[in-house]
Amino acid sequence: xxxxxxxxxxxxxxxxxxxxxxxxxxxxxxxxxxxxxxxxxxxxxxxxxxxxxxxxxxxxxxxxxxxxxxxxxxxxxxxxxxxxxxxxxxxxxxxxxxxxxxxxxxxxxxxxxxxxxxxxxxxxxxxxxxxxxxxxxxxxxxxxxxxxxxxxxxxxxxxxxxxxxxxxxxxxxxxxxxxxxxxxxxxxxxxxxxxxxxxxxxxxxxxxxxxxxxxxxxxxxxxxxxxxxxxxxxxxxxxxxxxxxxxxxxxxxxxxxxxxxxxxxxxxxxxxxxxxxxxxxxxxxxxxxxxxxxxxxxxxxxxxxxxxxxxxxxxxxxxxxxxxxx
Amino acid sequence: xxxxxxxxxxxxxxxxxxxxxxxxxxxxxxxxxxxxxxxxxxxxxxxxxxxxxxxxxxxxxxxxxxxxxxxxxxxxxxxxxxxxxxxxxxxxxxxxxxxxxxxxxxxxxxxxxxxxxxxxxxxxxxxxxxxxxxxxxxxxxxxxxxxxxxxxxxxxxxxxxxxxxxxxxxxxxxxxxxxxxxxxxxxxxxxxxxxxxxxxxxxxxxxxxxxxxxxxxxxxxxxxxxxxxxxxxxxxxxxxxxxxxxxxxxxxxxxxxxxxxxxxxxxxxxxxxxxxxxxxxxxxxxxxxxxxxxxxxxxxxxxxxxxxxxxxxxxxxxxxxxxxxxxxxxxxxxxxxxxxx
Amino acid sequence: xxxxxxxxxxxxxxxxxxxxxxxxxxxxxxxxxxxxxxxxxxxxxxxxxxxxxxxxxxxxxxxxxxxxxxxxxxxxxxxxxxxxxxxxxxxxxxxxxxxxxxxxxxxxxxxxxxxxxxxxxxxxxxxxxxxxxxxxxxxxxxxxxxxxxxxxxxxxxxxxxxxxxxxxxxxxxxxxxxxxxxxxxxxxxxxxxxxxxxxxxxxxxxxxxxxxxxxxxxxxxxxxxxxxxxxxxxxxxxxxxxxxxxxxxxxxxxxxxxxxxxxxxxxxxxxxxxxxxxxxxxxxxxxxxxxxxxxxxxxxxxxxxx
Numbered sequence: 001x002x003x004x005x006x007x008x009x010x011x012x013x014x015x016x017x018x019x020x021x022x023x024x025x026x027x028x029x030x031x032x033x034x035x036x037x038x039x040x041x042x043x044x045x046x047x048x049x050x051x052x053x054x055x056x057x058x059x060x061x062x063x064x065x066x067x068x069x070x071x072x073x074x075x076x077x078x079x080x081x082x083x084x085x086x087x088x089x090x091x092x093x094x095x096x097x098x099x100x101x102x103x104x105x106x107x108x109x110x111x112x113x114x115x116x117x118x119x120x121x122x123x124x125x126x127x128x129x130x131x132x133x134x135x136x137x138x139x140x141x142x143x144x145x146x147x148x149x150x151x152x153x154x155x156x157x158x159x160x161x162x163x164x165x166x167x168x169x170x171x172x173x174x175x176x177x178x179x180x181x182x183x184x185x186x187x188x189x190x191x192x193x194x195x196x197x198x199x200x201x202x203x204x205x206x207x208x209x210x211x212x213x214x215x216x217x218x219x220x221x222x223x224x225x226x227x228x229x230x231x232x233x234x235x236x237x238x239x240x241x242x243x244x245x246x247x248x249x250x251x252x253x254x255x256x257x258x259x260x261x262x263x264x265x266x267x268x269x270x271x272x273x274x275x276x277x278x279x280x281x282x283x284x285x286x287x288x289x290x291x292x293x294x295x296x297x298x299x300x301x302x303x304x305x306x307x308x309x310x311x312x313x314x315x316x317x318x319x320x321x322x323x324x325x326x
Numbered sequence: 327x328x329x330x331x332x333x334x335x336x337x338x339x340x341x342x343x344x345x346x347x348x349x350x351x352x353x354x355x356x357x358x359x360x361x362x363x364x365x366x367x368x369x370x371x372x373x374x375x376x377x378x379x380x381x382x383x384x385x386x387x388x389x390x391x392x393x394x395x396x397x398x399x400x401x402x403x404x405x406x407x408x409x410x411x412x413x414x415x416x417x418x419x420x421x422x423x424x425x426x427x428x429x430x431x432x433x434x435x436x437x438x439x440x441x442x443x444x445x446x447x448x449x450x451x452x453x454x455x456x457x458x459x460x461x462x463x464x465x466x467x468x469x470x471x472x473x474x475x476x477x478x479x480x481x482x483x484x485x486x487x488x489x490x491x492x493x494x495x496x497x498x499x500x501x502x503x504x505x506x507x508x509x510x511x512x513x514x515x516x517x518x519x520x521x522x523x524x525x526x527x528x529x530x531x532x533x534x535x536x537x538x539x540x541x542x543x544x545x546x547x548x549x550x551x552x553x554x555x556x557x558x559x560x561x562x563x564x565x566x567x568x569x570x571x572x573x574x575x576x577x578x579x580x581x582x583x584x585x586x587x588x589x590x591x592x593x594x595x596x597x598x599x600x601x602x603x604x605x606x607x608x609x610x611x612x613x614x615x616x617x618x619x620x621x622x623x624x625x626x627x628x629x630x631x632x633x634x635x636x637x638x639x640x641x642x643x644x645x646x647x648x649x650x651x652x653x654x655x656x657x658x659x660x661x662x663x664x665x666x667x
Numbered sequence: 668x669x670x671x672x673x674x675x676x677x678x679x680x681x682x683x684x685x686x687x688x689x690x691x692x693x694x695x696x697x698x699x700x701x702x703x704x705x706x707x708x709x710x711x712x713x714x715x716x717x718x719x720x721x722x723x724x725x726x727x728x729x730x731x732x733x734x735x736x737x738x739x740x741x742x743x744x745x746x747x748x749x750x751x752x753x754x755x756x757x758x759x760x761x762x763x764x765x766x767x768x769x770x771x772x773x774x775x776x777x778x779x780x781x782x783x784x785x786x787x788x789x790x791x792x793x794x795x796x797x798x799x800x801x802x803x804x805x806x807x808x809x810x811x812x813x814x815x816x817x818x819x820x821x822x823x824x825x826x827x828x829x830x831x832x833x834x835x836x837x838x839x840x841x842x843x844x845x846x847x848x849x850x851x852x853x854x855x856x857x858x859x860x861x862x863x864x865x866x867x868x869x870x871x872x873x874x875x876x877x878x879x880x881x882x883x884x885x886x887x888x889x890x891x892x893x894x895x896x897x898x899x900x901x902x903x904x905x906x907x908x909x910x911x912x913x914x915x916x917x918x919x920x921x922x923x924x925x926x927x928x929x930x931x932x933x934x935x936x937x938x939x940x941x942x943x944x945x946x947x948x949x950x951x952x953x954x955x956x957x958x959x960x961x962x963x964x965x966x967x968x969x970x971x972x973x
Contacts, residue, residue: 014808021817025823145952150923157932157940162751225443230467230914231506233458234430243457247448259844265813270905273847274927284816285909288823300820307813322448323491325817 003325011308022297023071027064038313046157080301081294086289091298094283101171104196106268107310109202113264117207121214121253122246125264126237126311130147137215140208148267152201152274159197166197169184169276198275202268213256217249224248247321260312264283265307335658340356345372346514347396347434352409354388354395357402363618365391365404367571370646373515378541378548380562380579382594384554384615387568388438389551391521396549397436413515435508441500442445451478451503458510477506482536489498496528505533506627510539517549522557534561536582555594559583563651567591570616570626573646577653587655590627622653625658633659676693685689687789697885713953717946728763732756732917736922740936750938752922753929761922762942768918769950770832776834783838784891789876792845792853803850809843818902822911825952829913831853833906839898845891852884854969886965897954904947919943 074081080091124132143151160168172178173190183189221227222245230244269281276282281297287295319325337664366388371380381389392640394400396411398418403554411418413433446454459465465473466571475485481502483495492500501522508516521537522530528649534557541548552558558565558579565582567590573586586592612631616622622629628639638658646656670863694702701707720727735755736747743750749758821836822828828836855881856862857880866881881888906912907920910928914921926932926939 010804010807011811013804016809017805021812022820025821070510107494141955142948142952145955146948147904147908148766148942149905150947153923153927153932153940154944157937160930161932161935210960223401225438225440226446228394228401229436229438229507230446230457232397232399232430232436233461234427234432234458236427239457239461243449244446248446251448262811262813263815267905270909271814273909284819288819290676290825290911293823296820296823300816303813304818308811311811322491324447 002326004315006320007128007312011312012310015305018301019072019075022301023043023068026293036202039057080183080298083295085290085292085295091294093279094295095298095302095319098280098283098299099306100276102269102272102281103306105171105198105272105277105279106202106265108200109268110261111207112208113203113206117210118214118246118250118253120207121211122218122241122249124215125218125246125249126210126241128219132211133215137212137219140204140211143204144206144208145269146205148201148205149270149274151205152198152271155197155201155204156274158274166195168197170194171278194277198271198277201275202264205271206264210253210257211259214249214253217252218245220244221249242297249323251318254321258314261310261314262307267301269303269319332447342375344374346375346377346412346414347373347549348412349396350410350412350634352392352395352411353407354391354400354404355407356404358619361619365571365618366620368409369390369568369571370409371566371573371576373547374551375514376541376545376547378550378562379566380550380552380558380565381568382558382565383568385553386615389568390519390570392553393436393549397517399436402444408533408579422573428462431458431513432511433513434515434517435511436514436519437501437504437508437519437521441497441504442492442524444504447492447502450489450491451506452490453494454503455488455507455510458507462511473510474506477509479501480509480540481506491502497525498533501525501529501533502536505537505540509544512544513546515547515549517551519551520553521550523552523554527558529646530557550656555597567594570621570657572626574627574657575655576646577650577655581650581653585650585653587630587649587653587660588627588657589633589659591655635659674725675891692814695970700959701957702724704960704964706963710953710956710958710960713949714957717758717770717950717970721770724763724767728760729755730757730760732761732764734916736760740931740934740939742920742936743938749942752925752939753931753936754925758922758939758942761917762919762946764917765919765943766946768916769900769903769920769947772830772918773896773900773950776837776891776899776903777831779834779838780841780895781845781892783842784849784895785881785888787842788846788849789853789880792838792850793857793872793876793880795854795857799850802846806843806847806850809840810847811845812840814840815902815905818906819909819911822906828906828911833903833912837902841895841902848887849884850893854919855882856880856883859860886961890961893954893958893961897951897958900947900950900954919947 079093080095082088083091083094086094091301120136124130124137126249127133133278146154156168159165165181171194172187172190173194176184176190178187226248227240227244230240234246269279269284270280271277272281280303284296284299284303286292287299342355348370350370351373352366352369354365356365361643369388370394371379381392383389383545391400391404394404395406396418398406400406400419405584407418413429416429418429427464440544445451452471453473456467456470459470459473460467463470464468471488472494475488476490479485483499483502483506487495488497492503495503505521518537518610522533525533538561540546550558550562559582562579565577565579566573566650567582567588573587575582575591577587582591586610616626616629622640624632624641625634625639625644628634631639634640635658642658642660644656646654647658647660649655702711725957733754733756736757737755738957739751739753741747741751741755747757747759749762751757752761780960787802787806791799791806817840818836821840822833823838825832850895861877862879865875866901902920903912904923906919907916907918908927910924912918912921914924920943922943923940926936926943929936929939931937931939
């Protein structure tokens with residue numbers, strides 16, 4: 001439990017750093033941030049709206065610490081401000097549906113990629129120089145060298161536009177009304193069909209990293225005495241491979257999972273842009289394009305918090321798998 | 327301390343005069359980037375039922391390689407390239423994967439050097455005993471667990487530790503747990519590769535004493551590998567001395583200690599202080615073991631030998647020859663002695 | 668035959684190891700070591716190709732990359748080997764010239780990042796104590812924060828980020844991984860005998876770091892540096908692609924940005940996005956190969972049997 005408590009405290013610190021960055025980044029930019037931010041809305045927003053916007057960001061009169069306190073206070077009350085491009089919709093209302101789409105898409109894709117990568121990595125190490133090693137490993141390294149968004153474009157082009165197997169944009173057929181309780185099979189089917197290509201893109205692009213990492217960990221573990229002894233005990237290959245070798249080799253992979261999650265999520269967010277998938281990445285880039293600063297900031301915070309929570313879940317899994325961490 | 331544990335089955339009628347294990351002309355090579363290294367060169371020896379056969383030599387002489395070859399757990403780049411390893415009339419090297427899997431642990435188990443590395447850190451000690459049992463018998467999970475507890479008790483661990491993970495045990499307990507795993511299927515032969523080197527002297531003595539008691543109780547044989555000569559002499563019935571991949575002398579342990587025939591054995595025996603017996607001057611062995619990629623011609627020991635015969639030892643490789651009752655040595659001097667009476 | 672199965676018996680004549688005759692070309696030692704590894708050698712070859720393309724860009728593809736020279740979305744032909752863009756620009760010229768900015772930004776910013784990594788990582792590892800605790804905490808925090816969204820937010824605040832801003836932003840957000848790797852290596856070296864000896868003999872700290880510690884982690888610094896370059900090339904392309912670069916600049920990312928914005932996919936103009944993407948991937952792949960090579964040279968366990 002001490003391990004998890006320590007990790008939890010660490011994530012709190014990380015969240016706090018992200019929140020603080022959010023506050024200071026506009027102030028570190030050259031020039032007057034208020035002007036940068038508000039110049040272009042002069043005339044578009046009435047003065048009352050401007051005032052409330054300024055207050056959300058702590059751009060109030062007074063020393064910087066006081067501004068910071070105002071900003072933290074707003075955040076603590078869940079006040080993320082109002083969207084500029086969709087004024088006066090609260091940012092939170094825009095973010096919530098996007099967050100769900102992203103969690104579903106990127107969550108499922110990342111876990112799938114991780115699991116497939118781990119299993120392939122186990123076999124690659126077990127049969128060194130075999131099919132996975134000499135065929136799949138180079139292919140995934142090559143795919144991994146392409147920018148995520150390029151692979152997305154390529155998949156859209158081939159499977160969506162040339163072969164026309166799957167839809168290429170949005171998360172469901174816009175002719176259908178989204179039904180929140182998922183009771184309409186037609187809608188569910190449409191969501192699955194729309195999600196398939198972006199999901200495959202994310203799986204393909206991130207698979208290689210997990211595969212290679214797991215393979216190398218496995219190779220290290222396979223030379224350990226306890227694996228040799230398991231073999232000498234006459235255990236089945238299956239048991240030696242999974243209970244003795246893989247159970248140990250997966251631990252560093254889980255740690256690596258935490259470290260690269262931020263990277264994978266970043267790439268996946270850009271994939272959303274290519275597919276016009278209405279998730280957080282799409283929202284973030286639209287916000288940047290429309291200079292919708294409140295939305296931009298809030299999206300960044302929520303992505304960060306989602307990543308931190310996912311990391312904590314990986315830690316919990318680590319504790320389940322490694323008795324030494326308990 | 328030791329509970330009485332009935333031997334579950336009599337595996338076969340044992341003839342005490344027939345060797346249990348017979349290693350014949352074993353050759354092992356390491357395929358390295360610099361070339362092939364012959365780590366074990368035409369090594370032959372027998373182990374009899376209920377016997378402790380010790381193998382000693384400087385590190386890198388091939389003694390651990392033999393232990394791993396006998397159990398067929400050598401990893402690349404090590405390859406067995408010749409010889410036979412006969413266990414009760416069957417050549418282990420000819421077994422297919424299925425036969426080998428059934429044979430392992432049932433008839434021959436191994437205790438590794440470091441218990442810390444030999445135990446899987448993420449599953450319980452009990453599970454590591456139980457999976458060995460369940461791989462070879464159709465015992466139920468409940469019975470296997472009961473047997474695991476019994477085995478822990480046998481090696482002096484509180485049976486309630488069956489659910490402990492390796493990191494929750496002390497160094498001595500871990501080594502005992504490894505021994506309990508080795509005993510799980512009551513094999514005829516246990517290979518012990520430096521079983522106590524990682525432990526402090528007191529625990530080491532205690533565990534060695536217990537191993538001896540277990541041996542007498544269950545009647546298994548031991549291939550004992552160590553670089554600790556006093557332990558070796560004290561513990562083994564017969565001893566083989568290895569140098570640069572070759573077996574240079576084999577004799578009952580008393581004789582190898584009191585009447586070594588090979589100059590290397592002689593120097594080895596003089597290089598460690600005895601607990602009992604007259605005080606002797608401690609001498610190390612000058613020089614270092616040869617590079618096995620380009621081993622010396624003739625007798626591999628001749629560059630470090632004070633009494634090498636000029637013109638002969640550099641050229642002709644001596645063969646293991648009988649020099650006394652159950653005593654063999656590979657040295658031209660021995661031949662001379664025999665020739666000249 | 669599965670080579671990892673320890674039980675596999677291999678006959679004496681099993682694997683012949685061919686002895687390659689030694690070719691003696693006067694090369695610096697480190698380069699010869701790297702080229703002795705097959706993966707690294709292939710990587711070096713690809714990278715060298717792109718460096719040559721970048722250096723001789725005006726010779727290979729004379730002409731202005733952004734000039735309208737043909738009809739919109741012309742398919743590849745002898746006149747336009749990679750076809751033209753929606754604006755009638757020659758894609759081949761854009762790709763050849765784009766290699767310059769990708770490589771310059773990649774290696775320039777990669778070098779900047781590795782400097783930060785050395786500065787922070789080695790300081791944390793060498794000084795230790797509270798300084799290490801604080802720096803390590805920051806390393807771990809920055810490691811876990813999603814980098815790209817952070818970069819996008821920072822770039823979003825800057826109206827029109829130029830190359831220097833991109834360098835600063837990437838440096839500021841991406842130093843953590845390398846710093847962490849170098850920190851743990853410094854920690855190991857700091858406790859080694861030769862550093863202890865140097866300290867006792869009264870060498871000043873900066874001499875110890877420069878002459879005792881850094882030379883002993885060159886391969887680690889090199890692979891972290893290459894890792895940073897790969898990261899920068901991919902991230903810079905991504906930033907341009909999402910519209911956070913200068914849309915009038917010439918780079919692979921910008922060509923891709925226009926391909927996406929001009930519905931090149933819908934119109935079937937694959938030639939506008941395949942060549943720049945392939946170039947990014949090839950450069951990234953060549954660097955990855957070099958890194959694998961360095962990894963195999965320094966960590967022989969991964970080499971296995973080939």
